[in-house]
Amino acid sequence: MLAGARVSPEKLRDDIRAVKARTDRPFGVNFLIAPPGEGNEDVESVQRFLDRFRERLDLPPGETDVSLPPSPLPEQLEIVFEERVPVLSVALGDPGELVERAHDEGALVSAMVTTVEEALRVVERGVDVVVAQGAEAGGHRSTFEVGPGGDVPLVGTTALVPRVVDAVDVPVVAAGGIADGRGLLAALALGASGAQLGTRFLVARESGAHPAYRERLLAGVETDTLVTHVFTGRPARGLRNHLAEEYLRDGPEPLGWLLHSAAAGDIYGAAKAADDGDYSPLLAGQGLGLLGDEQAAAEIVEQLVEEAGNALSRLEGRGL
Numbered sequence: 429m430l431a432g433a434r435v436s437p438e439k440l441r442d443d444i445r446a447v448k449a450r451t452d453r454p455f456g457v458n459f460l461i462a463p464p465g466e467g468n469e470d471v472e473s474v475q476r477f478l479d480r481f482r483e484r485l486d487l488p489p490g491e492t493d494v495s496l497p498p499s500p501l502p503e504q505l506e507i508v509f510e511e512r513v514p515v516l517s518v519a520l521g522d523p524g525e526l527v528e529r530a531h532d533e534g535a536l537v538s539a540m541v542t543t544v545e546e547a548l549r550v551v552e553r554g555v556d557v558v559v560a561q562g563a564e565a566g567g568h569r570s571t572f573e574v575g576p577g578g579d580v581p582l583v584g585t586t587a588l589v590p591r592v593v594d595a596v597d598v599p600v601v602a603a604g605g606i607a608d609g610r611g612l613l614a615a616l617a618l619g620a621s622g623a624q625l626g627t628r629f630l631v632a633r634e635s636g637a638h639p640a641y642r643e644r645l646l647a648g649v650e651t652d653t654l655v656t657h658v659f660t661g662r663p664a665r666g667l668r669n670h671l672a673e674e675y676l677r678d679g680p681e682p683l684g685w686l687l688h689s690a691a692a693g694d695i696y697g698a699a700k701a702a703d704d705g706d707y708s709p710l711l712a713g714q715g716l717g718l719l720g721d722e723q724a725a726a727e728i729v730e731q732l733v734e735e736a737g738n739a740l741s742r743l744e745g746r747g748l
């Protein structure tokens with residue numbers, strides 16, 4: 429699955445062609461489809477709070493006339509369809525009429541959900557695959573409608589997956605906290621047709637995670653993450669760091685989704701460039717502690733399959 433979010437249309441086309449040059453097998457392109465969200469409208473209050481982080485990074489005070497550029501999504505989608513990408517994958521919202529458009533273009537559609545209600549809604553739209561995202565998952569919660577103060581349901585993978593499997597008649601992919609072969613086997617036992625892993629691949633050699641981020645991932649354990657909307661205005665699970673803890677303790681309500689990241693973008697960019705793990709979101713799930721060493725992504729996949737096979741043999745050995 430290729431990431432489409434935050435990728436320019438030109439780069440997206442190059443990425444798609446690079447995948448097609450390497451394989452004839454199916455792949456997808458993924459987008460976060462939530463439109464700009466509601467949040468604190470007092471940009472000044474957020475920027476003046478964020479200035480404390482800017483001071484530590486030698487950045488000038490934040491601008492208050494923050495605006496969002498037009499969404500690149502329509503252009504990105506045209507590229508996906510023109511390039512005949514086999515699967516369109518969406519998260520963070522109801523794909524609505526996009527499903528019919530994708531089908532007309534010959535693409536299958538996968539949508540990520542966090543409740544049975546959302547699963548039923550996307551299946552009614554005609555999606556071909558449902559990704560059931562449990563509360564353990566790293567990254568943004570795919571909840572369609574976020575409540576006041578960033579409130580979202582947090583249903584664990586073990587409870588969510590079988591409920592979604594029973595509710596829908598399309599293949600279900602399990603996501604959230606799966607970081608080794610035992611987790612993969614468990615997902616299959618719950619009725620999932622596959623598993624979607626994020627955090628495990630953050631420490632792959634090919635990952636774009638900067639060195640300080642990797643170090644914290646490899647040193648982290650299952651209690652080191654939290655779900656908060658102070659990173660981007662939309663709830664996401666990430667590592668506890670200064671940014672998360674200080675903002676939660678002293679900060680104002682964040683701006684809306686997309687606008688908040690735009691306002692804090694100078695801080696996040698500077699922290700990443702300085703390889704500083706404290707002042708940018710370090711998204712990660714509860715599978716920390718299970719990540720093993722840095723490996724190539726292909727080796728991780730091979731290892732997962734081998735471990736799942738071993739776990740299955742152990743169960744068979746016990747007569748299960």
Ligand SMILES: Cc1cc2nc3c(=O)[nH]c(=O)nc-3n(C[C@H](O)[C@H](O)[C@H](O)COP(=O)(O)O)c2cc1C
Pocket residue numbers: 431432433458459460518519540561564565566567568603604605606607624625626627628630711712713714715
């Ligand atoms: C750093 C990071 C970035 C992510 N970016 C996306 C994304 O762009 N689109 C998406 O659908 N899901 C994204 N996810 C969430 C994954 O789809 C998935 O729900 C999650 O990684 C599964 O849980 P795990 O991290 O415990 O494996 C991201 C997750 C992480 C950790």
